[in-house]
Amino acid sequence: MITVGDVMNMRAFDRIWLAAPCEGAASREVVGVGTLDHEPFTGSYDLFERGEFIFTTLGFAAMHPDLAEEALLALIERDVAAVAVKPVALKALPEKVVAASAERGVPVFFYEGRYMERVIADLMNALDDDAAEWERNHLIDLMLAPSDEQAVRSTFFTIAGVTGATIQCLAIQAVTEDDASLRALQKVVEGVLAAYGDRWSDVERTFVCRYRAMILGFVSFKRPPLKAIAISDADLAKCIATAGPLVCGISQEVSLGEGDLALRQAMAALRTAHVEGGIVRWTTLRFDAFRAAARTDRLYARSADLMRSLLFDYDAEHDSDLGVTAQAFAAACGEVSRTAEALFQHPNTVRYRLKKIKEVLAVQDLTDRELAALLQLVYLA
Structure with a gap:
């Protein structure tokens, strides 16, 4: 994903700065690029799309400053990603534009740099690279399925x-x-x-x-x-x-x-x-x-989760510690003394809990060693 922050860091700019405060400006997603060279003949700005980064000199407003305000307000209303103005005809933003930019979260920048065509070409290359990377990511996601x-x-x-x-x-x-x-x-x-x-x-x-x-x-x-x-x-x-x-x-x-x-x-x-x-x-x-x-095996993970959930639910209802005991017993490879040391409990307390674990899991016929083998599988993931 290309963001406004990525565009700001492009080397084609000599300098780029916010013309007015706009919270979250750098994180806005950029999906396209456009230019505003002249006032639309129809007076409509519908040709500009949401998420586009718009470059303009606002040269057409040199003789009529009101047109600059109208253009910027229209672009902000279209929810473009950002507007970058080369400060030729406009040196400061009108108050209405400052307010609209802050309210809608659409940043307006002033910039100095190379020819606008070079700036746009660099951004289009970045967008093309991003699209290619997205396609590779999509293919890799499919392959992991x-x-x-x-x-x-x-x-x-x-x-x-x-x-x-x-x-x-x-x-x-x-x-x-x-x-x-x-x-x-x-x-x-x-x-x-x-x-x-x-x-x-x-x-x-x-x-x-x-x-x-x-x-x-x-x-x-x-x-x-x-x-x-x-x-x-x-x-x-x-x-x-x-x-x-x-x-x-x-x-x-x-x-x-x-x-x-x-x-x-x-x-x-x-x-x-x-x-x-x-x-x-x-x-x-x-x-x-x-x-x-x-x-990564869904069947295995679901089976292990079932065993852990049985112990968790019992602990929640009886304020007991069967879950932590089961995990410690598995980590100790079925040794009661090591389990007791890890839990700071008496070995007989551990033995009592193991008996209760067998009851909760409905495996009363298992020996302690067999229970340890089962629990090692349960807590492997």
Whole structure:
């Protein structure tokens, strides 16, 4: 999404400033661009659309200042994203325009800079890039939804132009959370992965794009991996580390038709990387890999939620602590003494609660060890 703030930061401007206070100006969405070179012949401003960023010199109002006020009020009424005025004919806003701008939240700017055509061209390029990014995001969202392998292959080709036998995905975020850092990091990652592809003859293609608040990298290989963990796996991690400060999750190398799984693996590894720092490979995850799988499987998640809800509801009705006890017992791998230490309770108190947990879950026939195994599944996600 392109915002008014993004437009204000464009290099085509020498200077741009609010002509009058307008709360929330920078966050308004920009969906198009327009110009006002002359007063509409019909006196109607209906040709201007909501969300457009309008540029004007208001030159037609040089001899008739009232026309400037009329034009600006009409544009504000149309709920355009913003109006940028080159202060040639108009040096200050009329009071009615100031009031309307504040009331409707439509900012009016004065600007100095290059030819208006250059400013508009830069903004149109930004809008085109944003539209292309939105389309890629949409395709990736579709790919993360359940689909067959042929559909995944087709979607990957549309997104990244890859046709290889296998694919490996990277999910990357900059250390600082701002759009400028992410875009700069994207350029570096593109170069790093291109160099990686040049070094490995089995690489069919590399591709990098932005997806929401992260960067996604794709490495397509011409041949299937010879082992469960490809030889290139560790080298890819070393390679991406040269891109500079970042957090990154790297997937396992999988068949192209399972590329959606590689995406999920990379994103799950990225979550772990935010905790541990640096670069995390899916192939080195153990418990976190199963936790990620549990979180993304709706049937598993619903089953675990049912068990937790039974304990939560009982605790709410009886002012008890079966839920926290069950979770601690699972974390302690079924050891009563460790559970008691974690909860600062007597072991007999824990044993009593375990008996009550079995009753609530209707699994009275289970041994404590079997109950621990069940609860470890329940609290895995």
